[in-house]
Amino acid sequence: MSKLNLTPEEDHKLLEILERYYPMLRIEIVNTDDREFRRSLKEREAFMKELIDRLKA
Secondary structure (H helix, E strand, O other): OOOOOOOHHHHHHHHHHHHHHHHHHHHHHHOOOOHHHHHHHHHHHHHHHHHHHHHHO
């Protein structure tokens, strides 16, 4: 697996992007009827939450 090294400015911008999209993803999950698609969105949500937490640390 490759490793991505970001500058502090890039960290900040990536965190900003993730935090802006995260609430929209939550709305999309709630409004999705397809179970398989909802499952994939929930996986994406968990991944994004983990990244957000790591970038804030």
